[in-house]
Amino acid sequence: MTDELLRIKNLTKKIGSVVPVNSLSFELMRGSCTALLGPNGAGKTTTLRMLAGLLSPTQGEIIYSQSGAGSISNWRNRIGYLPQYPKFYGWMSGIEYLNFSAKLSGLSKQRAAERSLEVLEMVGLQQAAKRRISGYSGGMKQRLGIAQALVHEPELILLDEPVSALDPIGRREVMDLMRALRGDVTILFSTHVLHDAEEICDDMVLMVEGRIAESGSLTELRMKHRQPILFIEVESGEREMNWLHSLGNRDFIEASEIGTQGARLVVSDMNRARDVLVREIAESGIGLLRFEAGTSSLEDMFMKVVNS
Ligand SMILES: Nc1ncnc2c1ncn2[C@@H]1O[C@H](COP(=O)(O)OP(=O)(O)OP(=O)(O)O)[C@@H](O)[C@H]1O
Ligand SMILES: [Mg+2]
Numbered sequence: 483m484t485d486e487l488l489r490i491k492n493l494t495k496k497i498g499s500v501v502p503v504n505s506l507s508f509e510l511m512r513g514s515c516t517a518l519l520g521p522n523g524a525g526k527t528t529t530l531r532m533l534a535g536l537l538s539p540t541q542g543e544i545i546y547s548q549s550g551a552g553s554i555s556n557w558r559n560r561i562g563y564l565p566q567y568p569k570f571y572g573w574m575s576g577i578e579y580l581n582f583s584a585k586l587s588g589l590s591k592q593r594a595a596e597r598s599l600e601v602l603e604m605v606g607l608q609q610a611a612k613r614r615i616s617g618y619s620g621g622m623k624q625r626l627g628i629a630q631a632l633v634h635e636p637e638l639i640l641l642d643e644p645v646s647a648l649d650p651i652g653r654r655e656v657m658d659l660m661r662a663l664r665g666d667v668t669i670l671f672s673t674h675v676l677h678d679a680e681e682i683c684d685d686m687v688l689m690v691e692g693r694i695a696e697s698g699s700l701t702e703l704r705m706k707h708r709q710p711i712l713f714i715e716v717e718s719g720e721r722e723m724n725w726l727h728s729l730g731n732r733d734f735i736e737a738s739e740i741g742t743q744g745a746r747l748v749v750s751d752m753n754r755a756r757d758v759l760v761r762e763i764a765e766s767g768i769g770l771l772r773f774e775a776g777t778s779s780l781e782d783m784f785m786k787v788v789n790s
Contacts, residue, residue: 562631621652
């Protein structure tokens with residue numbers, strides 16, 4: 483897993499006056515699973531299309547490791563790509579579609595037939611092989627799309643929002659498939675949901691407005707963004723309300739969200755915060771319902787970065 487597969491340096495795409503991707507740099511290790519995370523319009527699709535060789539960068543470099551031929555044209559055979567809105571010929575059966583895709587990728591007739599069966603099994607569609615795609619569920623279509631991305635045995639698959647359009651069952655099917663594939667093939671997939679990334683990935687690249695806002699291993703990022711938090715809930719009353727609104731001014735509170743019956747406080751010194759606030763609550767007879775210490779999550783960081 484220490485072997486680098488792909489390195490992106492200052493990748494930039496300008497389209498007229500729009501800059502969907504602005505000086506992006508990151509690396510992918512062989513066998514890793516990385517989430518390209520970001521809200522709508524962050525530049526995920528534009529990035530993946532450049533990596534797939536479907537869109538030329540305005541600036542920057544995409545450097546694939548030299549284990550085979552180095553240039554992008556040769557690299558196309560080593561990459562599988564699932565577009566955000568895949569189009570299928572509904573009248574074809576699953577197996578016909580895979581055979582067709584395999585031959586388009588340059589596989590011989592015999593190899594295409596063998597490999598189509600293999601990938602159908604891999605994605606759990608062997609029972610539906612001969613059914614028309616128009617009758618497939620959303621989850622089945624997406625799994626067929628992943629089978630298509632895998633048919634020519636690529637080293638890297640680029641999946642553009644593979645689960646975003648699916649219902650919970652379809653989502654589960656595709657997430658389970660991705661979990662089964664990880665390790666054997668390097669995966670870069672885009673999503674706007676942090677939870678998807680946390681469920682199956684080791685690494686993430688968070689994009690906002692064409693730039694990287696955060697990147698690295700999820701474990702490291704969780705550590706980096708851990709902050710002590712106090713959750714307080716009180717009864718409704720004037721005294722309680724006044725006290726809640728006075729909370730923002732303490733030097734041990736770094737950030738506060740105050741509601742009508744509670745507060746969520748990011749604190750710099752948990753022990754002091756606890757001592758001072760518990761004493762105040764006791765002395766002024768505040769009707770306390772909940773007083774809980776916790777830590778902020780990656781979700782907090784994600785919401786902060788995305789909304790700023
Ligand atoms: N061909 C184009 N012409 C003009 N603007 C474009 C073009 N392609 C992309 N953009 C703009 O670039 C930005 C990034 O688009 P992109 O599709 O890469 O984002 P995304 O992260 O995939 O979004 P989503 O989550 O909605 O799929 C958007 O603001 C989009 O409107
Ligand atoms: Mg997109």
